[in-house]
Amino acid sequence: MSIRAVILVLCLAPTTAGLIGAVIPATGWFAPLGRSDFSIKPVIMFLDQPGIWSSIWLSGFTAITATLLSYVLAMFLLASIYRNGRSGVLFRLISPLLSVPHITVAVGFLFLLQPSGWLIRLLSPWLTGWDRPPDLYIIPDEVGIGLIIALTAKELPFLMLMGLSALSQIKVNDTLDQASSLGYGTYSGWLYTVQPQLSSRMRLPVLIVLIFSVSVVDMALVLAPSVPAPLAPRILEWFRDADLDFQFIAAVGAVAQLVLALLCCLIWLLSGRMMTRLIRVLIYHGLRPNLSAWMCQTMRLAVFTVALLPCILSVLGLISVTIWGFADIWRFPDSLPDDWGYRAWISSADNMIVAGTNSLIIGLASSCLAVCLVIIWLEQTASRRQSTIESWLYIPLLLPQASFLFGLQIVLIWLRLDGLYITLIWVHMLFVLPYVMLSLGGSWRQFDQRYTELSATLGASQMKQFFRVKLPILLTPIMTAFAIGFAVSCALYLPTVFASNGRMITLTTEAVTLATSASRQALGVASFLQMILPLIVFLCCDAIIRLRLKPFRHFRH
Helix, strand or coil: CCHHHHHHHHHHHHHHHHHHHHHHHHCCCEHHHCECCCCCHHHHHHHCCCCHHHHHHHHHHHHHHHHHHHHHHHHHHHHHHCCCCCHHHHHHHHHHHHHCCHHHHHHHHHHHHCCCCHHHHHHCCCCCCCCCCCCCCCCCCCCCHHHHHHHHHHHHHHHHHHHHHHHCCCCHHHHHHHHHHCCCCHHHHHHHHHHHHHHHHHHHHHHHHHHHHHHCCHHHHHHCCCCCCCHHHHHHHHHHCCCCHHHHHHHHHHHHHHHHHHHHHHHHHHHHHHHHHHHHHHHHCCCCCCCCHHHHHHHHHHHHHHHHHHHHHHHHHHHHHHHHHCEEECCCCCCCCCEECCHHHHHCHHHHHHHHHHHHHHHHHHHHHHHHHHHHHHHHCCCCCCCCHHHHHHHHHCCCHHHHHHHHHHHHHHCCCCCCHHHHHHHHHHHHHHHHHHHHHHHHHCCCCHHHHHHHHCCCCHHHHHHHHHHHHCHHHHHHHHHHHHHHHHHCCHHHHHHHCCCCCCHHHHHHHHHHHCCHHHHHHHHHHHHHHHHHHHHHHHHHHHHHHHHHHHHCC
């Protein structure tokens, strides 16, 4: 068995076992619970749950809307600023949100936009006249607008990063120059010539975003309505119910989550195909919509405003999280706390130390393992193009987490592997590895092999070529991929809950628990730690890169 086959087994075996472990109980058969007959009773019980169709609709609506908004804004931003060289500046402004876990963004939105949140405090009482929290339902709202905005703020930087990576594979300037010579304007030229090439390269990242949005649990628990809640949080609720009959309902819910995700992907792909045909029709009829200079400026301003608004709200929310972490007394409508201190830190120190240590160990281990496996995979792949087999590594991201983690936990309990550090690291690695591959694969394949060929002519062995030449040159993308992998691991909620069987806590699980059952100060502490830990790892990786490149700083022009 080849090394690549071993890596595939490590990644696909848990996913396959999890799917089987979810589908079988959904049919009514589960011997450990005394059910040995196949039946449609679990399906009937699932459909009889109050508000189930509202939950399904809410999950699909918020997922498609957030993905569409993120994608359209990312494409408009790239079209507006790519040629003037400002894309890197904009990305550096919003990229720090990549390192912030989803639940931290959700808590920030909660602290900012709820009736007693920081935004209303800043406007009260001098503008609103309120001296007590108003009776308003801002977050969570009935249709999930808050969840959509938070998802957009989190996914927009990711799609921007993937878009910039894809554009590096396209001759954008030459293509737009040719379109301009044929009478097409800036946006029409981009739409007709660049966007079709970009869309095909963005298909996988967009589907990853869409499927994640369908199955998100931690953000939905904080920002989505609870009656009825989206489907994914309800599956977790059924799974935790003491009545064992709800295990079968949860299994059916996991299968329904998978079907819903496939349906959303089908809608997205069909819509994309329809847009492609529409563009061809417009090209065939020679339509050249050229906007005037002031209309282009107005469109750019509108796009920047809409795109940056969720990001600005996220930043304000993160500032609010930090303030709550150090606030002892903060009365409404004061803009800042009356008394600052460390009372919440002292009272929650024991749990936070355990949760932070677990997050650090699991994140570092899973990221190291993922980076090593990806490097081995890429070294074993001679082609510069992504192989068909490689696409199987993305399966854990292309399935709703609840659809196979429910079954995976059943398998882990049966094998007595639940609640172990090695199991948790393994499960985290399933989700970290695809992101590491997305981040590192392009740079690795674009490596100029003449460097190693030159070292070979100087007598270097293959090991020296790899460790003394190739790895140092590729250190920057390797450390970047490692930092991204650590941030992904820190943000994982459902994989941690199911793989540990609730016996191990991380900062993410602690933040979700505190968001529904504890004081804002304790939640602020957990969210602040969860925000700062990936940032520290990013800064450490950047320091390593700078130290490695320091001897060569005199060679820069």
